[in-house]
Amino acid sequence: MTANRTGRTAGRIPGFRRHAAWLLVSPLLVFFIIFFVIPVGLLFVSSFNPQIIGQVGITSELTLDNYSRFFSRSNYMAAAGRSVLLAGVVSLVTLIIAYPMAFVIAKTEHPGRNTILLIIVLAAMQLDMVIRLYGMMVILGDNGLINQALRLVGLIHAETSARLMYNFGGVVAGLVQFALPFMILTLVGVIRRIDPSLEEAARSLGATRWRAFIRVILPASMPGILAGSLLVFALSISSYIVPALMGGFRVGVLPIHIFQQVAESARFQFGASIALILFLLSAGAVLVYLHVGSRRSGGLA
Amino acid sequence: MGRKIPLLVLVLAIAGFCYMLFPIVVVVLAGLTAGEFLTFPPQGLSLRWVVAFLQSDKYLSAFFFSFRLALMTMIVATIIGTAAALFLSRTRFVGRAAMRAFFLSPVVLPGVVVGFALFAFYISTGSSISRTIWGLWIGHILYSTPYVIGTVGAALAAFDISLEEAARSLGSSPWRAFRRVTLPNIGHGIQAGSIFAFIVSFGQFEVSLFLSAPNSEPLPIAMYNSLRYQFDPSAAAAGIFAITLVTASVLLTNRLVNIRRLLERQHA
Numbered sequence A: 001m002t003a004n005r006t007g008r009t010a011g012r013i014p015g016f017r018r019h020a021a022w023l024l025v026s027p028l029l030v031f032f033i034i035f036f037v038i039p040v041g042l043l044f045v046s047s048f049n050p051q052i053i054g055q056v057g058i059t060s061e062l063t064l065d066n067y068s069r070f071f072s073r074s075n076y077m078a079a080a081g082r083s084v085l086l087a088g089v090v091s092l093v094t095l096i097i098a099y100p101m102a103f104v105i106a107k108t109e110h111p112g113r114n115t116i117l118l119i120i121v122l123a124a125m126q127l128d129m130v131i132r133l134y135g136m137m138v139i140l141g142d143n144g145l146i147n148q149a150l151r152l153v154g155l156i157h158a159e160t161s162a163r164l165m166y167n168f169g170g171v172v173a174g175l176v177q178f179a180l181p182f183m184i185l186t187l188v189g190v191i192r193r194i195d196p197s198l199e200e201a202a203r204s205l206g207a208t209r210w211r212a213f214i215r216v217i218l219p220a221s222m223p224g225i226l227a228g229s230l231l232v233f234a235l236s237i238s239s240y241i242v243p244a245l246m247g248g249f250r251v252g253v254l255p256i257h258i259f260q261q262v263a264e265s266a267r268f269q270f271g272a273s274i275a276l277i278l279f280l281l282s283a284g285a286v287l288v289y290l291h292v293g294s295r296r297s298g299g300l301a
Numbered sequence B: 001m002g003r004k005i006p007l008l009v010l011v012l013a014i015a016g017f018c019y020m021l022f023p024i025v026v027v028v029l030a031g032l033t034a035g036e037f038l039t040f041p042p043q044g045l046s047l048r049w050v051v052a053f054l055q056s057d058k059y060l061s062a063f064f065f066s067f068r069l070a071l072m073t074m075i076v077a078t079i080i081g082t083a084a085a086l087f088l089s090r091t092r093f094v095g096r097a098a099m100r101a102f103f104l105s106p107v108v109l110p111g112v113v114v115g116f117a118l119f120a121f122y123i124s125t126g127s128s129i130s131r132t133i134w135g136l137w138i139g140h141i142l143y144s145t146p147y148v149i150g151t152v153g154a155a156l157a158a159f160d161i162s163l164e165e166a167a168r169s170l171g172s173s174p175w176r177a178f179r180r181v182t183l184p185n186i187g188h189g190i191q192a193g194s195i196f197a198f199i200v201s202f203g204q205f206e207v208s209l210f211l212s213a214p215n216s217e218p219l220p221i222a223m224y225n226s227l228r229y230q231f232d233p234s235a236a237a238a239g240i241f242a243i244t245l246v247t248a249s250v251l252l253t254n255r256l257v258n259i260r261r262l263l264e265r266q267h268a
Helices: A002-006 A016-046 A065-072 A074-107 A111-126 A129-140 A145-152 A168-192 A196-204 A209-220 A222-238 A241-246 A254-264 A268-293 B007-032 B048-055 B057-090 B096-107 B111-124 B133-158 B161-169 B174-202 B219-227 B233-256 B259-264
Strands: none
Touching: A016 A268, A016 B057, A016 B096, A016 B111, A016 B133, A065 A074, A065 A268, A074 A111, A074 A168, A074 A222, A074 A254, A074 A268, A074 B007, A111 A168, A111 B007, A111 B174, A111 B233, A111 B259, A129 A145, A129 A168, A129 A241, A129 B007, A129 B219, A129 B233, A168 A222, A168 A241, A168 B007, A168 B259, A196 A209, A209 A222, A222 A268, A222 B111, A241 A254, A241 B219, A254 A268, A254 B111, A268 B096, A268 B111, B007 B048, B007 B233, B048 B057, B048 B233, B057 B096, B057 B133, B057 B174, B057 B219, B057 B233, B096 B133, B111 B133, B133 B174, B133 B259, B161 B174, B174 B233, B219 B233
């Protein structure tokens, strides 16, 4: 034993200890297999079972009926297209709003101020989405703060209101609110790692600060931009609560259809087929994200 | 501070922070308004809705239900998440990166799909835990453990394993070396991870949607159900308590670990 120990390299666990180390991960591994892999797997199998209202369990009868229903009905195809479009628009808008914020955080060198900014972002990220949406609805609703202010200054008539939510734009505004902290945290790490001498070189060659920003810093942050956009895409295509509250069920995206099929119509198999399609769209974005961004993004984001 | 930052970028960043924080300020004001509804200009402050929240059966019981669920989730997520983070930091096994990604994946995968899958799983296996706190507990552990792994993993990355090996070579048992050397060094990381697990569970909506029943509703579900029909200022008052809880937790996390390092750590 003693002789064995001296030949050890840092972090390596020799002999039977290597197997003992698996005991550390086995509780979580078993938990994830029983309560994540198997339920999701069974759900996907059930999406290939014939649709029987109220029936939950798996049967041996296999069919593609649920998928042909999905791909032949224009409202479901429209929902899939709307989901992808929504997630794409949200990624772009979030990027445009988050980039200056991340840039300021990354360039704030004072450690105390920097920590305060990060605490604000982290608190916003951790705060319950329903609470943040309550605030958004009070601001954007038909009798919300903006409409009241518009009436007060006479821009719209007393009895009318500007439609700021319960439409596509309202859902985008809510999803951007949801996704901002994730995008900011992904970008801050990348911007901070850009070598400052690159910018100095551009400046010493006569570039204005703005030009150096556009031509040097922005291209150098492309890996973070790509990773953050994919992350936001996956997060926003998956959200139920934001389209439900900000869209008022008038913006039919895939998560809304899943809930309606399952909770309102008890069509479990058809709901499962929409769930598989949503899962693949989200997981596809995550896989590309892991491929392009795993070594560049933050620890929690 | 502003020296390196173009003015336009600074102005846009301030506007972005306002966009991110304004709805939260509005919730606080809505919970403290003297009127029936938050108006512009505001009608003055009062504690009537805070009192209404404290006397309401619906929100107060949902608040404590969420609190209990988050505590239960925190305990399990911290233990199994810390153990898994220890394994991931010490193994050289080839599937390590894929395993880490697998454990972190619930953060970004659709919670509605996972909640639906668990709901169907409970029913089809004939277990009686669907629509109880136990069924919710399982879903919340899936969504909270990734944050423990991320936070404890960051603490382990900063810890020099040769310290533990030194203790071992001086004759300590593996458990004793871990308890006396490693644990004190990563203890703050574990505490921070457990706080994250608590808050994530406390605010969890998507995975709870299919798993809650009317008599056992977590706070986000209760608030959602009332928001669909009307703006109840006592829901905003409940929100004030949740905002306070989250802010206090993040400030506490900042005392425990270096937030800058935690958020900007490169993956090993």
